[in-house]
């Protein structure tokens with residue numbers, strides 16, 4: 001059971017997905033989770049009623065009782081938040097950021113000397129405790145705090161400790177990834193519906209097909225290539241489907257999506273530093 005007190009700064013969709021998973025896991029008592037935002041009291045009431053966590057507007061937060069702050073606002077708000085936190089926190093406290101594109105050094109440079117920070121990239125499947133989450137600590141972060149953060153994040157799915165240089169591509173794969181699969185599902189639904197099937201059934205069929213494939217990947221010791229080949233009979237339907245996918249640039253499209261998201265992640269902190277034109 002996690003003994004530290006956690007405060008979310010930001011109560012949007014990512015924060016809610018994490019809060020839901022954490023509370024559901026039972027690994028941390030709901031009363032040890034404090035959720036804040038700047039001014040939307042209705043949103044805080046909603047979160048408190050749903051999950052039984054404590055909520056407070058950020059200006060009323062007792063900063064000294066918090067062990068780990070989870071930064072969950074939009075990247076554009078990071079400078080104001082760090083400037084504010086600098087005067088309110090001590091080196092014993094840890095900042096865990098889920099913000100896309102914001103590096104540990106970006107945060108360290110704007111905080112007090114040797115502040116402990118951790119960069120994390122979860123995804124919205126945290127809601128059901130099925131996130132694929134990356135974690136990379138800053139240079140001053142104590143190992144015992146990394147372990148607690150990891151334990152906390154394990155309550156919302158699988159955790160991968162990775163080098164920071166891979167954080168952008170991880171974001172392109174797993175942080176943004178759920179959206180690619182939802183997009184795929186939207187197109188499955190559209191196509192099946194145009195052929196006369198009803199959308200509700202199609203949604204279930206698409207999801208079950210994706211779930212089955214994901215489970216095969218996780219539970220069988222076979223590569224995606226082997227699994228794909230097992231579906232593909234010579235001159236059969238799958239071969240025809242894959243050929244059409246190939247002709248339409250399917251593989252390239254997936255690769256471009258990941259590269260596009262990763263490159264946007266890289267760009268974001270540069271934008272904030274004013275190194276790119278048309279920033280913020």
Ligand SMILES: NC(=O)C1=CN([C@@H]2O[C@H](COP(=O)(O)OP(=O)(O)OC[C@H]3O[C@@H](n4cnc5c(N)ncnc54)[C@H](O)[C@@H]3O)[C@@H](O)[C@H]2O)C=CC1
Pocket residue numbers: 009010011012013014015036037038039040058072073074075077080081098099100121122123124175176
């Ligand atoms: N939505 C997603 O799938 C994922 C989002 N992220 C990251 O999570 C962060 C939040 O994303 P969303 O939840 O989608 O955004 P959102 O716009 O839904 O939520 C942002 C929240 O931050 C609050 N906020 C802004 N400034 C604040 C401050 N100074 N103190 C306290 N609260 C403050 C806002 O009131 C709002 O509640 C982003 O930085 C994003 O990069 C990371 C992984 C996945």
Ligand SMILES: O=C(O)[C@@H]1CCC=N1
Pocket residue numbers: 100171175176
């Ligand atoms: O779209 C975004 O910027 C955020 C980060 C990863 C997923 N959503």
